[in-house]
Amino acid sequence: MKIAIPKETKFKENRVALSPDVIKDFVKKGFEVVVENGAGLNSFFSDESYSAAGAQLTSDKSKLYSEADVVLKVNAPAPDEIAKMKKEAVLISFMFAATNPELVSACEKAGISAFSMDAVPRISRAQKMDALSSQANLAGYKAVLLAADTIGKILPMMTTAAGTIRPSKVVIFGAGVAGLQAIATAKRLGAVVEVSDIRPETKEQVQSLGGKFIEMKGDASIKIEGGYVKGVSEEFLKMQQELVAKHVKEADIVITTALIPGKKAPLLVTEEMVKSMRFGSVIVDMAVEQGGNVVGSELNKTVQKHGVTILGEGNIPSLLPMNASDLYAKNIQTLFYHLADKDKFKWEMEEDVTKGSLIVYKGQAVHPSVKKAATA
Numbered sequence: 001m002k003i004a005i006p007k008e009t010k011f012k013e014n015r016v017a018l019s020p021d022v023i024k025d026f027v028k029k030g031f032e033v034v035v036e037n038g039a040g041l042n043s044f045f046s047d048e049s050y051s052a053a054g055a056q057l058t059s060d061k062s063k064l065y066s067e068a069d070v071v072l073k074v075n076a077p078a079p080d081e082i083a084k085m086k087k088e089a090v091l092i093s094f095m096f097a098a099t100n101p102e103l104v105s106a107c108e109k110a111g112i113s114a115f116s117m118d119a120v121p122r123i124s125r126a127q128k129m130d131a132l133s134s135q136a137n138l139a140g141y142k143a144v145l146l147a148a149d150t151i152g153k154i155l156p157m158m159t160t161a162a163g164t165i166r167p168s169k170v171v172i173f174g175a176g177v178a179g180l181q182a183i184a185t186a187k188r189l190g191a192v193v194e195v196s197d198i199r200p201e202t203k204e205q206v207q208s209l210g211g212k213f214i215e216m217k218g219d220a221s222i223k224i225e226g227g228y229v230k231g232v233s234e235e236f237l238k239m240q241q242e243l244v245a246k247h248v249k250e251a252d253i254v255i256t257t258a259l260i261p262g263k264k265a266p267l268l269v270t271e272e273m274v275k276s277m278r279f280g281s282v283i284v285d286m287a288v289e290q291g292g293n294v295v296g297s298e299l300n301k302t303v304q305k306h307g308v309t310i311l312g313e314g315n316i317p318s319l320l321p322m323n324a325s326d327l328y329a330k331n332i333q334t335l336f337y338h339l340a341d342k343d344k345f346k347w348e349m350e351e352d353v354t355k356g357s358l359i360v361y362k363g364q365a366v367h368p369s370v371k372k373a374a375t376a
Helices: 020-028 045-052 061-067 101-110 122-127 131-150 177-190 200-208 234-249 269-274 323-337 352-357 368-375
Strands: 002-003 032-035 056-058 070-074 091-096 115-116 158-160 163-165 167-175 192-196 213-214 223-225 228-231 253-256 283-285 302-305 310-311 356-361
Touching: 002 061, 020 115, 020 192, 020 323, 032 061, 056 061, 061 283, 091 323, 101 115, 101 158, 115 234, 122 283, 131 253, 131 283, 131 310, 131 323, 131 352, 167 177, 177 192, 192 234, 200 213, 200 302, 213 234, 213 269, 228 253, 234 356, 253 323, 323 352, 352 356, 356 368
Parallel strands: 002 032, 002 070, 032 056, 070 091, 091 115, 167 192, 167 253, 192 213, 253 283, 283 310
Antiparallel strands: 115 356, 158 163, 223 228, 302 310
16 A cells, blocks of 8 residues: 655645654555655654655655555645545545535545544544644643743742742633643743633643633533534623633733634634733634634734734644654554555444544545535
C-alpha cells in the first residue's frame, strides 16, 4: 500500500501529517511512503530525515495524489487536489465535514473514501487516536503564553523592595482539554485562575488544578454527547454571561475555549463585558476559527477594542509545530493501524471507531452528520 504525505498549504499551517520516526515504523511494517519535498520543514523535519527513515521524496504533487492508495494530511486537501486521487483511494485528515459540504461533495465525485480525524469517537480505546485532544492540549498551553507575552504585567505575585506586585487574574471559559491545560499553565506561572464551564462535573477537575470554579446551575437545554457539548439554549448562555460578567470585569486575562462540533461557536463575551475590562487587559479567543466566543475578535488578527487587546490566532497548535506534528503523527498512525494492514483496509463498518470516523465510503457519504446535511 502506498501512503502519500503532501505538504500542507493552509494559511499559517506549520504542521505535517507524519514525522520521520512514525514513517520509519510504517516502512518497517511493509508500507511504501512518499513525501512531498519540504513537507516537514516548517515542523523542523528535514527532507534528509525523511529519506533516512525510508520515505521516497517527490516534487510532483499531482503524481503524489494520483498514485497514492492513501493520502494522510493534517488539513483536508482542496477539492481540485481530491479530484486527482484515484478511485477508491483513502483520505485521512481533519475534515470538519458537517460544516464543509463542498469537501464531502469532492470526495463523492472522486469516488474515494475519507476518514476524519475530528470525528474519532471519544471512547477509552480510541484515546491514542484522539487528535482533537492532543492538539487542544498544546493550544491551551500556548494560549496562556500568548496572553502572558502580550499583557504589560507579570502573572505571579512578586515581593520587591519597592513594593508587592499582585498576581494577575485569569478567567478561562471552558474546562475541556484546552481549558484544563490553560488552567494548569496559568497556575504554574503564578496567576489566580477562575473557570466557567456549563458542565458541573468539571468542577472537581478545575479545583484539582488549583482553579476556582464559577458555579452555575445547569438546565435541560444542555446536550452533551461523548464528552462534547452538542447544544445549549440562548437563554442559558445569557444566564452564564450575567454570572461571569463581574469575573470578566476584574480579569487581567480572559481565555475562551468553547466549541460546539458542527456549529458556530457560542458567544460568551459580549461587547459590554469587553468594555468593562481594565485598560490593557488581554483576551485570547481560541474559538475564533469557528466564529468566535468574543464579540470583536477577528480571525488571525490582533485587535484593540475599548483598550483591550483581543488575540484571534486561528491555529494555535501550529505555533508549536514540532510537538503538534509529533503527536498528530502518532494519532493518525494509531488510527491507520486500527483500520488497515499493509495490504488492505478492513472496512469493519459497524465497529465504533470505523463507524464514527468514516465520512465517505467509496464515493458515498455515510456519516450521520453529512447525511443529515444532505437531506436538510
